[in-house]
Amino acid sequence: MAKRENSGVRAPAKDQAQASRQLGRAAAVGLTRERIVDAAIDLIDRKGLDALTMRELSRQLDVYPTAIYWHIGGSKADLFSDIAGALTAGMIDPEDTCADWRDTLRLLFRRFRERVHRHPNAAPLLGAQMRSNGAPNAPWVEIILAALSQAGYRDQAMVDAFNALVGGLVGFVTMELAPGPAEQTAEWEKSFEVRLDELDDERFPHTRRALPLMLNRAFVMRWKNGSECPLDTGFDALLESLLKGLELRAPANTPP
Structure with missing residues (x-):
């Protein structure tokens, strides 16, 4: 004893x-x-x-x-959260906001994409990893909500607008920088290209016509990620489409 x-x-x-x-x-x-x-x-x-x-x-x-x-x-989850916060820290300050809410959101999301492109391997932490969400992202979340409030959004409509904006733009960037397969080789890349080139003209007429423009410059039709082949014009198209949609759906522009 x-x-x-x-x-x-x-x-x-x-x-x-x-x-x-x-x-x-x-x-x-x-x-x-x-x-x-x-x-x-x-x-x-x-x-x-x-x-x-x-x-x-x-x-x-x-x-x-x-x-x-x-x-x-x-925990490692705490580390992931801190990394996500560090990657987006100082991305935009309240004094950087613009008179027009659309310009504020343009500035924020272009800076976000530029920041993630500097650390492409960490892109999944900023979109696909739930464990990196939370308080470290609060500074830029606040900027987005303030911009949406300026646009006239309130309550659930603001939350829905926030989800559409962040889901679309952050999702685009994380998909753009998605890593290739672990077994990616020159032979794999060539095989990928050959299979696309063999698509049947009659069955896939639109795809065949667009293919020269889409190869390595469009989602699911590429074997290189955005670090090597960035999708700049696609990102701009999405950003402007979302802003226009938010503008049209703003409560002040929605019939009762």
Whole structure:
């Protein structure tokens, strides 16, 4: 019994000492939340999102994984959220807003796309990953809601307009920068192109006519992503279409 009581006392003390050493090491190398996020983004840029593991990140920073968890809040989901917030931080400030709500939204979403194009491997965190949503995105969410309020949107109509705008534009950018298959090779790319070129003229007349313009410049008809072949005019077309639609659907322009 005495042995069990003693071991029960020593184990927490040992854990505390180990944690203290780890945090002491982290402090010695200047570990901060910001440095962890910067290192994570650098790792994603160089090796892709799948390469971001706590083990690899701790190796890059030369600290124990425990020290990273202590700084970021306890889970990899918290790290993803911080990365998403860092990628869009300072994208637009309240003083950058324009007199016309449409110009504010143009500015915001063009800056958003430019920012994500600098870190294409992280694009899934800004659209497809629910775990990166939330408070870190609040600054630009506030700008969008203020613009929609200026346009006359309120309550559920504002939420619906917000979802249409963000879903369309963020979805476009994340699709544009979607990574190719892991087995992508020159042979795979050639095979992709050959299969498209073999489409039957009678069965797919519109596709065949448009194909020269669509190859590598249209969704589902490409084998290179937007880092190599950006879809600039398509993004502009979507942005202007959404703004026009929001303008027409604004409560002030909608018949009772």
